[in-house]
Amino acid sequence: MNRKVFIGFVKKEFFHIFRDRRSMIILFGMPLVQILLFGFAITNEINNVSIAVLDKSKDVETQKIIHKIAASPYFEIEKVLHAESEIEPIFKSGKVKAVLIFESNFNKKIQTTSLAKVQVITDATEPNTANTITAYVNAILQNYSKEINHNAHSKYDIAIESQWRYNPELKSVYTFVPGVMTVILMLVSAMMTSISIAREKELGTMEILLVSPLKPILVILGKVFPYIFLSIINAIIIVGLGFFVFKMPINGSLFLLTLESILFIITALALGILISTISNSQQTAMMISLMGLMLPVIILSGFIFPISSMPLPMQIISNIIPAKWFISIVKAIMLKGVGIQFIWKETLILLFMTMIFMLLSMKKYKIRLE
Amino acid sequence: MPQNTMIKVENLTKTFGNFTAVKGISFDVKKGEIFGFLGANGAGKTTAIKMLIGISKPTRGTAVVAGFDVQTDSEKVKRNIGYMSQKFSMYDDLTIRENIVFFGGIYGLSRQEIKQKTEQLVQELELENYIDQLVISLPLGWKQKLAFSVAMLHEPQIVFLDEPTGGVDPITRRQFWEMIYAKAHTGTTIFVTTHYMDEAEYCDRVSIMVDGSIEALDSPKGLKEIYGVNSMNDVFLKLARNIE
Numbered sequence: 047m048n049r050k051v052f053i054g055f056v057k058k059e060f061f062h063i064f065r066d067r068r069s070m071i072i073l074f075g076m077p078l079v080q081i082l083l084f085g086f087a088i089t090n091e092i093n094n095v096s097i098a099v100l101d102k103s104k105d106v107e108t109q110k111i112i113h114k115i116a117a118s119p120y121f122e123i124e125k126v127l128h129a130e131s132e133i134e135p136i137f138k139s140g141k142v143k144a145v146l147i148f149e150s151n152f153n154k155k156i157q158t159t160s161l162a163k164v165q166v167i168t169d170a171t172e173p174n175t176a177n178t179i180t181a182y183v184n185a186i187l188q189n190y191s192k193e194i195n196h197n198a199h200s201k202y203d204i205a206i207e208s209q210w211r212y213n214p215e216l217k218s219v220y221t222f223v224p225g226v227m228t229v230i231l232m233l234v235s236a237m238m239t240s241i242s243i244a245r246e247k248e249l250g251t252m253e254i255l256l257v258s259p260l261k262p263i264l265v266i267l268g269k270v271f272p273y274i275f276l277s278i279i280n281a282i283i284i285v286g287l288g289f290f291v292f293k294m295p296i297n298g299s300l301f302l303l304t305l306e307s308i309l310f311i312i313t314a315l316a317l318g319i320l321i322s323t324i325s326n327s328q329q330t331a332m333m334i335s336l337m338g339l340m341l342p343v344i345i346l347s348g349f350i351f352p353i354s355s356m357p358l359p360m361q362i363i364s365n366i367i368p369a370k371w372f373i374s375i376v377k378a379i380m381l382k383g384v385g386i387q388f389i390w391k392e393t394l395i396l397l398f399m400t401m402i403f404m405l406l407s408m409k410k411y412k413i414r415l416e
Numbered sequence: 417m418p419q420n421t422m423i424k425v426e427n428l429t430k431t432f433g434n435f436t437a438v439k440g441i442s443f444d445v446k447k448g449e450i451f452g453f454l455g456a457n458g459a460g461k462t463t464a465i466k467m468l469i470g471i472s473k474p475t476r477g478t479a480v481v482a483g484f485d486v487q488t489d490s491e492k493v494k495r496n497i498g499y500m501s502q503k504f505s506m507y508d509d510l511t512i513r514e515n516i517v518f519f520g521g522i523y524g525l526s527r528q529e530i531k532q533k534t535e536q537l538v539q540e541l542e543l544e545n546y547i548d549q550l551v552i553s554l555p556l557g558w559k560q561k562l563a564f565s566v567a568m569l570h571e572p573q574i575v576f577l578d579e580p581t582g583g584v585d586p587i588t589r590r591q592f593w594e595m596i597y598a599k600a601h602t603g604t605t606i607f608v609t610t611h612y613m614d615e616a617e618y619c620d621r622v623s624i625m626v627d628g629s630i631e632a633l634d635s636p637k638g639l640k641e642i643y644g645v646n647s648m649n650d651v652f653l654k655l656a657r658n659i660e
């Protein structure tokens with residue numbers, strides 16, 4: 047009998063979800079819009095950035111480097127400058143985002159001292175773009191110096207080499223797919239469940255359910271089950287979009303990724319239940335979810351702002367955000383292709399947090415009943 | 417307890433910290449009786465009902481409902497009672513039929529029973545054309561009657577109605593009370609709270625709670641004689657004034 051009752055309960059829950067336009071938009075519109083927005087509009091990548099070049103030596107080497115830069119898809123040489131006085135006006139006109147300056151006697155210096163300088167001046171009114179441009183130019187130059195070192199058979203030249211591992215092209219898709227996935231799972235699992243439980247309280251139907259012979263635990267399970275299902279579908283949509291549309295690699299085990307996602311979904315559900323025990327209206331549940339969950343997830347999880355560049359107190363606080371651990375798990379699996387032996391610590395932390403949330407909400411639930 | 421006693425409450429008490437919401441109340445309700453449970457807001461009515469329907473544990477005292485102790489057998493109590501609260505207690509975004517199927521289901525009715533109940537209910541309430549419409553589209557009066565019928569789906573021996581007619585027009589209230597009478601005639605015990613003193617007159621017996629205790633308990637006629645007034649409204653006012 048219990049199974050039949052449970053199925054009936056879940057069916058009712060799906061009626062609620064499918065008949066509410068707002069829920070449907072959050073469930074299925076949001077992941078699509080977010081992924082596409084982050085994928086196409088908000089991007090840290092640069093493409094066809096206009097730059098200017100001031101080549102003071104005009105020798106073989108500088109020509110080679112300039113050709114290399116011009117040939118890359120990231121830059122387009124808008125103008126060749128002839129004097130330093132031209133730099134300021136061209137920035138002010140807004141035509142270019144960066145100017146490359148090769149010092150005089152570039153080739154000669156490389157041959158004799160093996161040290162020649164290229165100056166990169168960027169328009170830092172857009173700091174992110176400026177940073178990225180510098181990084182890209184650096185990458186091209188490093189590459190180039192590696193080549194000449196190699197050709198020269200010189201054992202003494204030491205070139206500084208930086209590498210962007212796991213994301214050599216610094217593609218932002220690699221950070222936003224895990225980020226968007228985390229935000230959406232949080233939104234669907236925690237916010238939607240807490241709102242749907244609060245809704246029953248607000249309408250008075252929760253009382254009816256508690257007076258019925260249904261076990262309270264069955265009521266809660268019946269309420270969260272549809273959202274587990276929908277969250278998994280959402281995770282599949284997001285990873286699928288990342289993989290097929292934005293070519294995000296999945297280097298690790300898909301099975302492990304699924305397990306970890308289910309763990310995070312349960313963490314978020316436990317949080318959602320906890321929120322619903324302390325809020326009696328949908329409005330409250332939504333406000334607590336948005337302020338207490340979404341904001342920290344977006345700001346403190348490392349999704350948008352790197353944790354390492356936060357002030358120390360913020361870095362410490364970020365440790366209690368479940369999303370932070372999940373994002374690092376997803377990145378490790380998808381990009382580094384690691385197995386559980388490298389992410390067991392993060393997994394344990396999530397498990398531990400989930401247990402605490404569950405214990406807390408059970409305690410709250412009991413107090414309410416008495 | 418005797419066969420025809422449906423609710424037996426003895427010294428029932430509920431305290432929250434330092435505050436005692438229900439102070440050792442005792443009363444019996446017989447089978448088929450319409451028992452009015454009155455009291456001002458904050459008098460402890462809701463707390464008392466919550467203990468009787470098994471969602472709040474008594475601090476002291478006992479309550480036996482439909483033959484089962486609410487402390488130890490709340491599961492069985494829940495199976496044998498119906499409940500309808502002042503908040504409209506059905507799902508707005510489900511059709512009438514879906515609501516019946518759902519609530520029938522959680523009380524363990526079989527598909528056959530649910531089908532039969534649906535037909536019966538549709539006939540009684542003349543809802544033939546509305547059975548597959550969302551409940552939200554119905555007028556409040558209909559919803560209230562429907563909610564009562566749904567609370568009675570599993571044929572409980574006792575039904576608890578917590579201010580069932582709040583915000584409903586007088587004609588619907590009258591019709592609603594006719595439904596209550598009809599059910600009481602078939603032997604169902606009705607335990608009802610209300611704010612409307614004219615409704616108190618319809619009850620077989622009425623208890624009036626003031627500050628967590630039952631200050632009066634008798635038939636409406638008896639109460640009016642004791643306090644020497646003409647209406648339940650005056651009984652209520654007199655009691656409240658005496659306490660102050």
